[in-house]
Amino acid sequence: MKDPYLVSIRLIERLHRRFLDVIKTELDRLGIEDINNVQTLILSNINEEQLTVGELTVRGYYLGSNVSYNVKKLVETGYLIQERSFHDRRMTRVRLSPKGLDLVGKIDALYAKNAEELAATGIGADRLSSANDLLGSLERFWSNYISRAYQR
Template identity: 75%
Template structure:
């Protein structure tokens, strides 16, 4: 079991890096040079929401310092709009600008193509559902370990 567990942790890490490579490859294909793969993933995860930097971090997608830097770059390059909250002037919210919406639509097309190819050659919807179920259980397990050791 220990060897399988360690192989799973290594695969998770490698898969994430490879997924970022896929996004980078698509950005290159589209000729997009003013944004990186991690920033593209942030845009895609914001989607049509309006979020604070803290909410992005709390969702567990990114590390706090990286989120602040990447949000700043995304605003500077016209992908995000950052606005102060009307209720709490200390808080800022971000949402996608038109440029961000256009890019996320193109990335969504990439994901649709990938999903179609996966279903035809690698795994069924049900099989991916089973994998996701195990990964979510592993995430809960690790979250509990972290919560109870503090």
């Protein structure tokens, strides 16, 4: 069991890196040079929501990146709008600007195209759903492990 477990861990890490490469390739194809792949993924995950930097961090999609730094850059390049909370001036919320919404639309089109191409390879929704169930179980296992470790 240990060997397949380690293979899965390595594959998950490689898949994440490869997915970031896919986003970078699309940015290059579109001629977009003022944003990187990790920042684009942050925009995709915000989408039409308004979130705090803390909420973005808790989502944990940003392995090896500093969310605060990336949010600052996204505000500077015009992809995000950052506003102080009316009720708690210490808290700021971010939302996509029109420029951010435009890019997210283009990335969503990439996702749709990738999904169609993937289906043509024989990897359909059922297989992806099974993989998602397995990965969700692994995530819960790791979350429970971490919780138990802090309770000791």
